[in-house]
Amino acid sequence: MAGIKIRNLQKVYRDGKDRTFEAVKKINLDIEDRDFVVFVGPSGCGKTTTLRMIAGLEDITDGEIYIEDNLINHVEPKDRNIAMVFQNYALYPHMSVYDNIAFGLKNRKVDRKTIQQKVEEVSTVLDIKKELHRRPKELSGGQKQRVAMGRAMVREPKVFLMDEPLSNLDAKLRVQMRNELIKLHRDFDATFIFVTHDQVEAMTLANKIVIMNEGEIMQVDSPENIFNKPANTFVAGFIGSPQMNLIKGTFNERNFTSDAFRLPLENLSLNTTLKDETPLILGIRPEHFEVVQKADSTTLVLTVHITENMGSYQNIYCHLNDQSVTIQTSDHHNFAVGDELIVKPINGKIHLFDGKTEKTLLTI
Amino acid sequence: MKIQIRTCHSQFQQWISKHKFLLFASPWIIGFIAFTLIPMLSSLLISFTEWNILTPPKFAGLENYKSVFADPLFYKSLKVTLVYTFVSVPINVTLAFFAALLLNTDIKFINVYRTIYYLPAVVSGVVVSLLWSWIYNSEFGLFNNFLLKFGINGPRWLSDEHWIMPALIIMSIWGIGGSIIMYLSGLQGIPRYLYESAKLDAANWWTRLTKITLPSMSPIILFTGLTSVIGALQTFTQAYVMTSGGPNNASLFYAYYVYKHAFVWKQMGKACALAWILFIVIFLITVILLKASKSKIYYESKDGGDIL
Known part of the structure; x- marks a missing residue:
């Protein structure tokens, strides 16, 4: 079974002088066989570096990677039973599509007939049979993407590594390829590891999302849990659009209190007991507010700044004192800049984080 | 108005x-x-006149061309030049290419090595020729002294009609710095992900060289090859400075022969006729090389292959 274990994996870049940069900070991760894992995070978070270390294209500074319980730190990329799809496809420009797909098999001394058969199989699945004799430069972006997929698939690897493979496609094609990837994963007996900075790709493709930031793993969980039970403010802010509102305050007499409002925290199951004056961060997604008519101590009185009509719903960007708060509502209101808007968090939909560690205080 | x-x-x-x-x-x-x-x-x-520079030219029709084709030394010089070109250029192109591969690594002081390899190319041809006259000196020369260390009695490089051509070809390697620079810039233009992808595709060093590096470099190799051929066909300095075309006309380069007619023997008409014949020879060789290489050259842009 092609499970992958990552233990204390570290990557440090040195620039010849004495400066170093730790791109991946001693991460641990377990990937099950046939998982569709998506590494997601902002640029420079170490997701691609981790992927490239699994592929063998980047030296491992410290730690271990196991594929199927075999330590592969010093195994050649070609012997790791993996295939990779690169962001810019990395098709060999002077070879035909057929030769591109067949290249890996030829180098592995597979006989001609088998190669031909396998290339035909793959090209039928990917619908690029008519393109086999053409050169990459004659293909459209979507076709190049398919050829790159075909080149990976034809080798029947145990692990597929994909480094932002959809980012060069236009929006419509991206949705289409996303669906095809899901289908491929269903039909293929392999583990998929996919790197992206796009949270929509992560949410739609993965059965396990790995969120990374500054070389560290912030949370590993299913898309549902990542969205509903973010482990820290980074995950809370990264997943979801518009971003979750994070409002600073303190714990006071079983209430979250900020200078603008107070919110009773009685119904929340906390993973620790809080003392008074503990700094807190309250997280509320924009869609988890209800608009009310009358202000009281538990409501937020906002000043409308910008409204965005998205068709089926509306985003309202507001100010709360010096903080900005975003509201999403499906009822259409006509607000002008400067209007007052009174809202109340929906019961049971709020998140609470420690103000210092930024970790969740809710039981997960 | x-x-x-x-x-x-x-x-x-x-x-x-x-x-x-x-x-x-x-x-x-x-x-x-x-x-x-x-x-x-x-x-x-x-080229259609008889002109000794001092007196006004006289129309001579095709006399100069007739005289050229009746001149055994014309054929000799053409042969010397062609042999030199088609032996030295492939050697230089290959050596420069592999030197560039070596210099395209990420080791310490690589810029120092690159500079060292390029330095000879900035020295003027006359100086290089004088320098090599001494290196090839059969008694005090570095080269024969070096061979003597291995018990080999070196030949009289510059005064033996059989050794002068090998001597000049070896000397031509001195000038590969220019091509190395071209190849280096070409090598650095090959995207790294192609090699990474090839590694995952189980391509070994040789496959990566022949299937990725060479096809990607083919336009540059063609260009440096062509310009080297054109340059070699016009070789002059070595003959002028080192050998005066000797011994026994074994280094009678075509361009030197043209020069002799024009400025030593004051036969400007015949010199111009010779020059035009060389022009046509170079033109034909260029066309043949371009045509012959067309299917083997990979261009990134669609119309790149249609130079002719």
Whole structure:
């Protein structure tokens, strides 16, 4: 079974002088066989570096990677039973599509007939049979993407590594390829590891999302849990659009209190007991507010700044004192800049984080 | 009357504004006409005359060309030049390519090595020729002294008619620095992900070289090959400085033979005829090389293959 274990994996870049940069900070991760894992995070978070270390294209500074319980730190990329799809496809420009797909098999001394058969199989699945004799430069972006997929698939690897493979496609094609990837994963007996900075790709493709930031793993969980039970403010802010509102305050007499409002925290199951004056961060997604008519101590009185009509719903960007708060509502209101808007968090939909560690205080 | 002048004037202004690009191109245009086009056309005219520079030229029809084709030394010099070209250029192209591969690594002080390899290329041809005259000196020369260390009695490189050509070909390796620079820039232009992808595709060093590096470099190899061939066919300095075409005309390079006619024997007409024949030879060889290589050269842009 092609499970992958990552233990204390570290990557440090040195620039010849004495400066170093730790791109991946001693991460641990377990990937099950046939998982569709998506590494997601902002640029420079170490997701691609981790992927490239699994592929063998980047030296491992410290730690271990196991594929199927075999330590592969010093195994050649070609012997790791993996295939990779690169962001810019990395098709060999002077070879035909057929030769591109067949290249890996030829180098592995597979006989001609088998190669031909396998290339035909793959090209039928990917619908690029008519393109086999053409050169990459004659293909459209979507076709190049398919050829790159075909080149990976034809080798029947145990692990597929994909480094932002959809980012060069236009929006419509991206949705289409996303669906095809899901289908491929269903039909293929392999583990998929996919790197992206796009949270929509992560949410739609993965059965396990790995969120990374500054070389560290912030949370590993299913898309549902990542969205509903973010482990820290980074995950809370990264997943979801518009971003979750994070409002600073303190714990006071079983209430979250900020200078603008107070919110009773009685119904929340906390993973620790809080003392008074503990700094807190309250997280509320924009869609988890209800608009009310009358202000009281538990409501937020906002000043409308910008409204965005998205068709089926509306985003309202507001100010709360010096903080900005975003509201999403499906009822259409006509607000002008400067209007007052009174809202109340929906019961049971709020998140609470420690103000210092930024970790969740809710039981997960 | 006034109106007419004005329209005339504005027409002229229009013409100027439409063609002012010519002004920007004029330094090249003037240079090309004065230093290339006019000399070329006059040499063509001169090749049909008999002219010793001192007295006015006399029309001679095809006499000069007849004289060239009846001259055994014409064939000899053509042969010497062609042999030199088609032995030295492939050697140099290959060596420069592998030197560039070696210099395209990420080791310490790589810039120092790159500079060292390129340095010889900045030394003037005359100096290089004088230097090598000493290196090849059969008694005190570095080369034979070096061979003596291995118990080999080196030949008299520059005065033996059989050894002069190998000597000049070895010497030509001195000049590969220019090609190395071209190859280096080409190598650095090959995207790294192609090699990474090839590694995952189980391509070994040789496969990566032949299936990725060489095809990606093919236009540059063709270019340096072509310019080297053209340059080698015009070899002059070595013959002029080192050998005076000797011994026994074994280093009688074509361009040197042209020079002898023009400025030693004052046969300007025949010299121009010889020059035009060389021009046609170079042109034909270039066309043949371009045609022959067409299917083997990979161009990134679609129309790149259609030089001819």
